Amino acid sequence: MPGVCVQKIIVAGASAAGLSAARELRRRGFTGALTLVDREEGRPYRRPEVSKGVLQGLLSREDVGVPWPDDLDLFHRDATEIDSLDTHARELTVSTASGSERLPFDGLVVATGATARPSPFPVARGVHTLRTFADSRRMQAELAIARRVVIVGGGFIGLEVAAVCHALGTPAIVVEAAAAPLASVLGKELSAHMVRLHTDRGVRIDAEATVAEVHAGPDGAVRAVTLAGGTTLQTDLLLVAIGSRPEVGWLADTGLDVVQGVRCDHTLAVEGLQNVVAAGDVAAWTNPRYDRRMRVEHWTNAVDQGMYAARRLLGVHDEAGFSSAPYFWSDQFGMRLQSVGSTLDHDEAVVVEQDGDRMLVVYGRQGTVQAVAGIATGAAVIRLRPLVEAGVDMDTARARAGELLLPRR
Numbered sequence: 001m002p003g004v005c006v007q008k009i010i011v012a013g014a015s016a017a018g019l020s021a022a023r024e025l026r027r028r029g030f031t032g033a034l035t036l037v038d039r040e041e042g043r044p045y046r047r048p049e050v051s052k053g054v055l056q057g058l059l060s061r062e063d064v065g066v067p068w069p070d071d072l073d074l075f076h077r078d079a080t081e082i083d084s085l086d087t088h089a090r091e092l093t094v095s096t097a098s099g100s101e102r103l104p105f106d107g108l109v110v111a112t113g114a115t116a117r118p119s120p121f122p123v124a125r126g127v128h129t130l131r132t133f134a135d136s137r138r139m140q141a142e143l144a145i146a147r148r149v150v151i152v153g154g155g156f157i158g159l160e161v162a163a164v165c166h167a168l169g170t171p172a173i174v175v176e177a178a179a180a181p182l183a184s185v186l187g188k189e190l191s192a193h194m195v196r197l198h199t200d201r202g203v204r205i206d207a208e209a210t211v212a213e214v215h216a217g218p219d220g221a222v223r224a225v226t227l228a229g230g231t232t233l234q235t236d237l238l239l240v241a242i243g244s245r246p247e248v249g250w251l252a253d254t255g256l257d258v259v260q261g262v263r264c265d266h267t268l269a270v271e272g273l274q275n276v277v278a279a280g281d282v283a284a285w286t287n288p289r290y291d292r293r294m295r296v297e298h299w300t301n302a303v304d305q306g307m308y309a310a311r312r313l314l315g316v317h318d319e320a321g322f323s324s325a326p327y328f329w330s331d332q333f334g335m336r337l338q339s340v341g342s343t344l345d346h347d348e349a350v351v352v353e354q355d356g357d358r359m360l361v362v363y364g365r366q367g368t369v370q371a372v373a374g375i376a377t378g379a380a381v382i383r384l385r386p387l388v389e390a391g392v393d394m395d396t397a398r399a400r401a402g403e404l405l406l407p408r409r
């Protein structure tokens with residue numbers, strides 16, 4: 001993929017990854033035509049606030065707007081659906097309220113992210129999924145008058161929404177299929193701690209539970225759910241937060257491998273196409289750090305991948321590939337949960353700190369640090385990130401973690 005003669009670039013998807021790619025293209029001196037296409041209306045926004053400040057009614061659309069430099073000099077095609085990609089003609093077919101058209105390109109950034117897994121239940125009224133600002137606003141209006149809420153899925157979004165319900169004084173029950181919410185991501189120690197933080201505040205978490213049936217009232221709106229064990233939970237609002245799937249419908253006829261996201265090599269180049277790269281939630285790339293294919297759904301990863309993908313398109317990238325120890329955060333009850341690295345396959349979890357709401361855990365494998373995660377631990381996780389990236393031994397990581405927490409004692 002030579003990249004250097006690219007003159008007309010389209011960025012498909014104008015969110016964290018897409019905007020980041022556009023900015024990096026300009027920063028790196030790309031002077032050709034740059035078009036950013038997205039089905040959503042208006043400027044990009046901080047999607048993580050959809051399940052936090054926006055849902056709680058604390059943040060407006062303007063508040064969550066992502067800074068957009070005036071000198072980007074791009075054509076922003078918002079409210080524009082990308083219908084398909086013609087890989088031979090190198091054109092996108094897009095449609096707007098006024099019709100459809102074809103947009104030719106010689107470089108393409110695939111940054112269409114992901115979408116919430118749809119609700120599998122037949123009842124629609126009062127049943128929500130959360131991905132966009134509009135989803136959040138719709139749910140917020142109903143949340144304001146709901147007397148009780150059931151949340152299906154105890155992942156980050158489900159638990160953040162439970163925390164928002166708590167802040168609004170609305171009782172919430174989380175129904176989670178796994179034995180311990182978030183345990184696959186955070187390990188069992190921090191998972192148990194998170195459950196405690198919720199239950200201490202009155203959020204009920206029903207683990208190892210699945211929904212067998214959703215019941216509607218005479219008005220067609222959700223009224224109750226029955227769990228597989230027979231328990232019935234009354235509710236005025238049901239949030240279905242059961243994960244997401246990559247937004248690849250527009251690539252269906254390309255013959256590309258999009259089953260687990262858009263398949264890329266270690267440099268985010270889409271396999272089988274010239275001058276086409278992918279970034280963010282949609283990209284399934286081989287992470288050189290772990291030597292395995294991954295799709296990461298975190299904001300910072302999308303921003304970083306957007307920048308790398310732009311450099312890849314211009315041929316000024318690091319040829320070793322996009323290597324990353326993924327970082328994410330989640331805000332619950334006014335506290336920040338953060339994690340860096342991968343807890344997958346860890347054989348050691350050291351709880352460095354557990355003090356009230358605070359907890360910091362260092363995870364290792366065969367004596368080498370793999371990940372660090374903590375809640376209400378200030379900048380400790382961020383400051384430990386270089387150690388995770390360097391793969392230092394567990395003793396060094398644990399000692400440094402202890403030092404970082406000392407001033408707070």
Ligand SMILES: Cc1cc2nc3c(=O)[nH]c(=O)nc-3n(C[C@H](O)[C@H](O)[C@H](O)COP(=O)(O)OP(=O)(O)OC[C@H]3O[C@@H](n4cnc5c(N)ncnc54)[C@H](O)[C@@H]3O)c2cc1C
Nearest residue numbers: 013015016017039048082112113114280281297298299302
């Ligand atoms: C509710 C919620 C809370 C989150 N909280 C956190 C958090 O606290 N911390 C964290 O690290 N991460 C969080 N995330 C994840 C983070 O927001 C994502 O990782 C990030 O937004 C990914 O950016 P992206 O640009 O890859 O994709 P997206 O943000 O999904 O953007 C893709 C864009 O492509 C557009 N698009 C898709 N298909 C088409 C099409 N066919 N035509 C036109 N446009 C299209 C979409 O409209 C969208 O604007 C959260 C996500 C959600 C949904």
